[in-house]
Amino acid sequence: MTTEIPAPPAVALRYAAEFVGTFLLVLGVIGAAIFSAAFDSGDGGLNIGILGVSLALGLSVLGGAYAWGPVSGGHFNPAVSLGLAVAGRFDWRLVGGYVVAQVLGGAAASSLIAAVAAGGPDSFLNDALSGGFASTGWGQLSPGGFSLGSAFLVEVTTTAVFVGVILSVTSHRGNPTTAPLAIGLSLTLMALIAIPVSNGSFNPARSIATAMCGGQVAVEQLWMSLVAPTLGGVIAGAVAVVISRGHRTASAAPAPPHLVPAEIASVR
Structure with missing residues (x-):
């Protein structure tokens, strides 16, 4: 009796999973940042702060990976798709479609958040838009006022570690x-x-989604949030290739001969 191997999900279904997963990711992290973070207590938020937003990001990816990972692999991030492709773990022919689906999913989520914020009290939406809409960047967009160099370096490094x-x-x-x-x-x-340094992107799709609503400064600084995470993902993929080749070389090398007692004696 033979066991039939299930066929991989259709390409369109994989793209749909990436759209929905990225939608969840952006909805979770940016929704938490806009509605609940409240870095000062005067704007009516729940004051979950940086820790709360970080947890929202991790939980969004966790839920998406369990829900749609079996369908698409659960990338939800162009930097992840590129890193996996560089490492030889993902088909290059699918990268473009994945990136488009991820960008559209993020844009849909940020648009929904803006629509919800429009029904907020007083100038809630205007304040969110003028504050950058949780966009990533440096200087004015950095919660800690860090420089371009610091923001670029932290985005490259943290994305490389994450993809790794x-x-x-x-x-x-x-x-x-x-x-x-x-x-x-x-x-x-x-x-x-x-x-605290860059507002934490790691994800070009998430950065595009917030820059859509973040105003002129967010758009002008968007290039950093596209280039740095992408570079980090590519670095992680390249390192994985080197490590994999090292493992294959080590496993292919012949085992050292066992020393017989006479040889042991001669060594001593």
């Missing part, structure tokens, strides 16, 4: 049951590091 974790826990050595948990928690950790 994904590559590791989804490899043949990883546990597919717990992989989404590791990915969500690692993203939470990276957000705790990066939000």
Whole structure:
């Protein structure tokens, strides 16, 4: 009796999963930042602060990975798709469609958040728009007032670490049951590091989604939030290739011969 191997999901279904997963990610993290973060207590928020937004980001990715990861792989991020492709773990022919689906999903989420904010009290929406709409960047858009160099460096580094974790826990050595948990928690950790510096992007689709509503400064600084995470993802993919080749070389090398007693004696 033969066991039939299930066919991979249709390409259109994979794109749909990436759209919905990215929608959830942006809805979770930007919704929390706009409606609940309240870095000062005068704007009516719930004061969840940086920790709360970081948890919202990690939980959004965790839920999306468990829900739609089996369909599309659960990238929800152009930097992840590129990193996996560079590492040889994802078909380059699908990268463009994944990126389009991710950008559209993020844009839909930020549009919904803006629509909800429009029904807020007084000038809630105007304040959110003039404040950058949780866009990533440096200087005016950095919660801590950090420079372009600092924001660029933290985005490259944290994205590379995050994509590296994904590559590791989804490899043949990883546990597919717990992989989404590791990915969500690692993203939470990276957000705790990066939000004070750059507002924590790691994701060009998320950056485009917020820059749509963030005003002129957000649009002018968008290039950093596209280039730095993409570079981080590519670096992680390239490092994974080097490590994989090293493992293959080590496994292919002949084992050292066992020393017989006479040889041991001669060594001594």
